[in-house]
Amino acid sequence: MVIRAVAFDVGETLIRDDRGWVAWADWLGIPLHTLSALVGAVVTAGRDNTDALRLARPGVDVAAEFAAREAAGRGEQLDESDLYADVRPVLGALRQAAVRVVVAGNQSATAGALLRALDLPADAIATSGEWGVAKPDPAFFARVVELSGCRPGEVLYVGDHPVNDVFPVRAAGLRCAHLRRGPWGHWWADDPEVRAAADWSVDRLDELLPLVGAQP
Structure with missing residues (x-):
């Protein structure tokens, strides 16, 4: 598909x-x-x-x-320096290829506002704090599909966390790419169950582009 x-x-x-x-x-x-x-x-x-x-x-x-x-004024902060270097180029390439780009994670409503302030090349940004439902709840992924405007099997979800981003994604009928990034991504990257559940295992975001026919 x-x-x-x-x-x-x-x-x-x-x-x-x-x-x-x-x-x-x-x-x-x-x-x-x-x-x-x-x-x-x-x-x-x-x-x-x-x-x-x-x-x-x-x-x-x-x-x-x-x-x-x-x-106390010591809450969440987020700016350009917090982004991984491949984020803007890859998200931009996906949109240029007419692939809808959605950002959706287990963050607060404040984080949602901070993410939108970064003006990422994304069609939609939402957080669990805004939705009132968090991963791995199936209702979270139902909202992701709704935001994507596609059938579940036409949506690829990308994340580092097996319990939040791999197993429930597969159960919800979406495609899944497990990313070897951060502590969770590195530790669980070669776990046999994670490998079996994920459609793809990637080390970098640009490895997603050939999967959807996009160019770097």
């Missing part, structure tokens, strides 16, 4: 998560190398990223601390 739309995860697919983890380390008073090691531990165990915060600060209410950061 022809791919008519490509939908992208956000964290460690389009943007680096470095800034976010540095902000959390500063806010909670945790040495960055300690928090980084704990992130690695939860990644290899297949646990949620926020479990690293709970390991570093047992009993922490992550949602409450997130709100407190916002209230």
